[in-house]
Amino acid sequence: MHNRIWPALAFVAGVSLPQQWAALPGWPWIVSAWLAFALLAGRRRVVAAALVLGMAWALSFAAWRLQERLPDRLEGEDLAVVGVIADLPERFAHGWRFDFSPEPAAGLPGRLRLSWYDQHPLPKAGETWRLTLRLKRPRGTFNPGGFDYERWLFAQGVGATGYVRPSPDNRRLAEGGAFDFQVWRQRLADNVDAVLSGKPFAGMVRALVMGDESGISQAQWRVLRATGTAHLVAISGSHIGLVAGLVFWLVSKAAARLGLQRWSPPSVGAVAALLAALGYTALADFAIPARRALVMAAVALCAVPWRRHVRLSDVFASALFLVVLLDPFAVLAPGFWLSFAAVALILLAVAGRLRPAAGWRGFLRANWATGLGLAPLLVLLFQQAPWVSPLANLIAIPVMGTLAVPLSLAGAAALELGLDSSGWLLQGADQLLQWCWLPLQWLADWPRVDWGRPAPPGWSLALAGLAAVLCLMPRGLPGRWLAVPLVLPAVVWQPPMPEEGGFRLTALDVGQGLAVVVRTASHTLVYDAGPRFGADVDSGRSVVEPFLRATVGPAIDALVVSHGDNDHIGGADYLLEALPVARLYTSVPERLERYGPIPCRAGQRWRWDGVDFAVLSPWDESGSENNRSCVLKVSGAHGGALLTGDIERETEARLVEAYGAQLASDALVVPHHGSRTSSTEDFVRAVAPRRALIPAGYRNRFKFPSREVAERYRRFGVATAITGVGGALTVDFQFQGLALEQYRDSAGRYWNWRP
Incomplete structure (x- = not known):
């Protein structure tokens, strides 16, 4: 590994370590961590300093965010609050769910997660409302293997949850401003919904356009998870990379044809690609997975106008460091580990070879690398690894990832500009997804397709991950046979069960x-x-x-x-x-x-x-x-x-x-x-x-x-x-x-x- 990788990994490890603690230390310990970092940095102990910096950074952010929670005295009380609907309301069985940003004078956390039962008319993003709320501190069910809702709320910066109480005082005070970003997202979502009303994959097209996955049914999620293709319906690294790459190619070609003298065509293409990636990330409301991908794209694209040769490992290390620096709680999301692990595996399998695979061979090798290498991590995080994932992605990536994404974005842009009022492009994206869905559904119905088991001990999965890395190394590397004994502990492990009579x-x-x-x-x-x-x-x-x-x-x-x-x-x-x-x-x-x-x-x-x-x-x-x-x-x-x-x-x-x-x-x-x-x-x-x-x-x-x-x-x-x-x-x-x-x-x- 190159020198920049180790400090980045140490910083991530330092941020991750406090996330395993049952309680945070007091401020004297946090201040001591900052002093230890200064001492190590002064002595140029780079890796150790990065580790301690990560701990100090994470502890400081965590202590600050915990202060943003609802005070105990307000829990269960009826509160009249004025604020703004901060995102797209999500429909559920009995009403609407949305994030709400109260006015600072309310003395409440800056972001609330609310449910509004049987509400008419529909609340819209960007609107200002006066609402009567009953709130509680972030709280969810807590079970082995279950979703930690409290962790998710914490990572999202939500300081309280609650619901809107029936009251004659509940009323809309103002529409969203004409230049309000959330209002624009709401209008775009409404336009897409109107064009695709009744279409089977309307929710999936909306997810491809703006990262809102609330319209995807549970039956569709089952197929996506069983086939390992769920990553294709979120605005993720592959989508942002596709958009940035396509814009870079088109703008570079156009700039070369125009014969621009002051700026080189690649520089113009890189700036345009970065703006496109930024805009696509904004469509997703800067969700954490899209934010990660934007940082990675920015690191790579900024090197073009500077005319610097940047090693792929440096791009990876810089993106890893910046993502966690900007959002230390990104490490709480499984998607963080899966996305960076996938990039690392692709770099390992495809890059740095004397004769790197290109075209379809490169795609097949990357697909094989991620399918094999991510399996131990998927078992650790979700207790299942869809073994048909490589085959399903061979079908889904070209259709959903390469064709449906640009078609959906082009359709949304045309709809917004009034160039395609009938929504033929968006309907074409829906039709593409229908064709792709048939083989995915068939694969998802195979017996035991979502093979799963209780997660073995972490050390055995680490050995299994090392075995996967060995399999992806060049053929001439000695010792690749060690992959077999390394993977055995994870395969043969059985969870501890009660003894006879217990x-x-x-x-x-x-x-x-x-x-x-x-x-x-x-x-x-x-x-x-x-x-x-x-x-x-x-x-x-x-x-x-x-x-x-x-x-x-x-x-x-x-x-x-x-x-x-x-x-x-x-x-x-x-x-x-x-x-x-x-x-x-x-x-x-x-x-x-x-x-x-x-x-x-x-x-x-x-x-x-x-x-x-x-x-x-x-x-x-x-x-x-x-x-x-x-x-x-x-x-x-x-x-x-x-x-x-x-x-x-x-x-x-x-x-x-x-x-x-x-x-x-x-x-x-x-x-x-x-x-x-x-x-x-x-x-x-x-x-x-x-x-x-x-x-x-x-x-x-x-x-x-x-x-x-x-x-x-x-x-x-x-x-x-x-x-x-x-x-x-x-x-x-x-x-x-x-x-x-x-x-x-x-x-x-x-x-x-x-x-």
Whole structure:
């Protein structure tokens, strides 16, 4: 590696290191870091100075951004706020979602993430509104393998989330200004939507034009992820590079034809290409991936008018340094690592060879390099690596990346200038995507196309990455055979499972709802699947499946849907359609009839790996739906757990009468989320749990668990934990002691909410 690479890598490592910390040090430590940097820089210890500079830079920015969060005293209060809609509103099932910038006098964070339910008329970017808001500090569900919403909000600079309260005072105060950039983006988005209304790939064309991916359906995302082509629908490095390269070529040729004397044609082309890249990045509202690509393009293009020979490694190092310098929280985004790793792999595979591959050979080699080299990183970040990605990209890159992007941009420009009012160019881009979609859909439907597994230890994936690099080295390099033993640890590794007779129970944080995973030595049971929030949003998709992929693998041996309330059954359809489920038990078989359910009835029993599972109720179809919940007892060598759904006092009394001391369990998933209609004294006394897990959302509208119930468990000496407070709650029944792990305590970072 050249000399500039090492300081850039050290700086990135320094910025990345504090992102692993559960808490930030105080200002004296941050000041000490800056002093250490000055000392090392004075002694010309370049790499060490870059490392410490990265740490000091990241810590300073993080401390400043944490100060930008909503004060505790304003959480849950109704606030009248004047501000500007700061981006394109995004439609969801029950309203609109958008970022809002309050006036400085409001004393609020500079950026709020708001939901506005059932709002008419449609809010537009750039408009000034007076709104009545109810806000809370950045908060999301927190589970192994799940999306860290709090990290995303932190990286985006969002200091509070909330919703617009119904109020007669809510009104638009002003339209956006004629030269307001967001107003222009809104007008362009509206024009594209109007032309492509009803077209199957309208959302994808809009994403190619302006980086807004909200119109892409979940079904389309499934295909894109399964085939490894999702990068082609975001304004990314390849798109900006394509636009910059095309403009550079066209303008350079035109300048040469015009015979300009004062400026060389390549210099004119480079300036035009940089302006085009800047404009395209602006269309994406300077989103982080587009910003990275712009910096890389700028470093390369600025060398042209200066007539400097710039090595590709220097361009890479400079871009890496500048991207992280301008936005130290870019390292929190998976796209940061994937994009720079992809560029590094392409440079390794194509550049610096005596006879570099060109044309189609170069494209094939680059495609092979990224497909192979990114696989360990994809497994680490997402617990899956689409093995058909190289083949899918052979089809998609020429059509989607090379043809659809310029056609979409030309169509949007023509529409804006009034040259193509019918939108034929945009419709042509939509048609191109339809033709390309057929083979992608076919590939996505192949069995086990999205091969995945729990991520092996980091060291084994690092060895696998080294193996991929060895495979991409020139053929004459000795030692390439070492790639085989280097990749073996990641391939043969298996996640730790409970021993025979033991089991592990995890109550997932799904907001106001219930989803529990029980894992034995070789079997997985899922009890309830959390709520559904909209047509394409549910806890099965966003919480349960990612947890399974990250910890035990996606197969489900038994899914138990306790009853038909949305907060229990909402994610079941997705799990049954997306994952292999061997058996389905439910008290509402009519709701899941197409999946061949087994009606839940008291007396059903089975045994897995020395662990007994027994259905204790319902006995019949009498009573309310809550009281007909499937009640499941799990008993192993080191204790048992009772899962109760939403049963209320009537069923609790019947369980006590029918089973008595047999109800005794070390852990109890508290009935009905801690409602005062459940957890009677007789029931708690009969179960006599040592741990009570309460599946209740943070600041939920029902105010679960009720104070009365919480006090009752306290009187009985039962230790309680709430999913909405501690995140996913795991109890390990593999040894005496009944240890409880709260995921926020074990995996939380400094940006995550703490009780």
